[in-house]
Amino acid sequence: MKRIKFKHILSIITFLCFGLRSIQTFGFSPDDKNSKTIEIVASAKSKGTKLDHFWSFCVGAGRANEGLRANWLEQLKLVHDSCGFQYLRFHGLFHDDMFVYREENGKPVYNWQYIDELFDRMLQTGVRPFVELGFFPAAMSPKPTCFWWGGHGTPPAHFDKWKMLVENFIRHCQARYGKEETHKWYFEVWNEPNLGGFWNGTQKQYFELYKTTVTAIKAIDTVLQVGGPATSSYHPDEAVYNRLKSKKEITAEDFIGVECKGPWIEDFLNFCGKEKLPVDFVSSHPYPTSYPIDNEGNGLEISRPVNCTYTDIQWLRKTIANSKFPHAQIHLTEWSSSPSPRDHTHDYLQAATYIAKVNLDCIGLANSLSYWTFTDVFEEGGAGDSIFHGGFGLINFQGIVKPAFHAYRMLNQLGDVSILRTKMGILTRNSSTGKLSGLFYNYPAEVIAAAPISKGSCDVAEKTLATGKDQGLSVLIRDLKPNAHFTVEILDKQHGFALGEWRKMGSPDPPTREQTQLLKKLAMNTQKEQIRSDEKGMLNLELTLSPWAVVLLKED
Secondary structure, three states, X not given: OOOOOOOOOOOHHHHHHHHHHHHHHHOOOOOOOOOOEEEEEEEOOOOOEEOOOHHHOEEEEEEHHHHHOHHHHXXXXXXXXXXXXXXXXXXXXXXXXXXXXXXXXXXXXXOOHHHHHHHHHHHHHOOEEEEEEOOOOOOOOOOOOEOOOOEOOOOOOXXXXXXXXXXXXXXXXXXXXXXXXXXXXXXXXXXXXXXXXOOOOOHHHHHHHHHHHHHHHHHHOOOOEEEEEEEEOOEOOHHHHHHHHOOOOOOHHHHOOOOOEOOOHHHHHHHHHHHOOOOOEXXXXXXXXXXXXXXXXXXXXXXXXXXXXXXXXXXXXXXXXXXXXXXXXXXXXXXXXOOOOOXXXXXXXXXXXXXXXXXXXXXXXXXXXXXXXXXXXXXXOEOOOOOOOOOOOOEOXXXXXXXXXXXXXXHHOOOOEEEEEEOOEEEEEOOOOOOEEEEEXXXXXXXXXXXXXXXXXXXXXXXXXXXXXXXXXXXXXXXXOOOOEEXXXXXXXXXXXXXXXXXXXXXXXXXXXXXXXXXXXXXXXXXXXXXXXXXXXXXXXXXEEOOOOEEEEEEO
């Protein structure tokens, strides 16, 4: 392979030279600029620090009813087994296509069969529900407000029937799955109430919904974990937003040094503090765009700088620390390179590099950063017209994995001890086996933005993919076992890039059954090389990473 080479001969001079610089790799900031060659020196016996895999805590899906399909369930098993996801969150649990609630002669009738089927299969797969409580059944809120399937987001005049629905749901779950199991679940009140359609009401009405819901749940079992407000995107002050709207062209550079804040979060925490309501976790959706939908319904989907998720979470941590809930967990229950289900960047290699970079940048800042979504079996705006239509999923409708899937699969193979972090990746150790693993990437310095949006066509995605320069990386690891075996796995434009393989076929749409099976195989075909340390337990690895490449180094 022309882009990567491996050196197995250790030079004492190289070791001494690198050793003088090794301490620099511990000074980490996601704002660091790339140098010509990144040099990493580490010892396999370094004590290190605990590393929580917050990236695999939770993942998203479209709506509950989609989870009753065979391909959705097959793909859930694949991402659980490969990427390690522990929880799953989705919309529409109480929507009418789940047949949960109706009224006969003015009295409520509950039917839990569809929810039971979904939860049973999830738990059998090894994935727990991160329960999003919403939307309203039509009997409580007759007029649909969003999506082709008609989510009901208009709050009723009173929440009495909602309260009874929540109470009966909680009691049913505990009767079926047991208190010990449900104590491990999370209950999030609604989704993105700051955006019209999801919530066709006021902030005051949402706060009343939260009060009604959390009070009802805690009255049944105080251990159950409840939170919110699940508001979407982080925005600058109104003055900054108005200034940006007046510009002919807005770029990520316009957001450098601009603090963005999560909507409603400060007000939510103040309300709960005043009303003495519990908040076990604070949730929000830090998409790296500004105002995916503003208050007037206008779109301004501008990619902010690539480090904006890092700065957004820092703002959130500070805000929670200064509230009456300083110990609340932080669950970022939706996140992706953009909030658009028709952003072609989601199908491209740069989505994977963005995932790797942001998750490694944000280590230790949150309890979860939940990718939206694991699958293109997703129908908020209807079905995609092409097998690669820019859907959110890590896997497309046909079950073909995208580069983003590989990013999470590689992250899942990291250890639970961080030995060394650098601006280009991380080196870890598994505390149980003692074996090492590392993840490295080349996110081009020329791309200031967070994997720029490519809507309407693939033009921006193609331009972004073609941007950047090769990046040198030297890794020197000592104190290994003699002749320790490692695998180096490379994800790049030629390997593990499903869209590229599809185009080589002539872009068949839809592909035949035979072509689909071949694409599934090719999409998994990252490049793998075997290397080993020398007889003294030294490994000297030199890489040249092409733009957007992601590399996993793993001790066998």
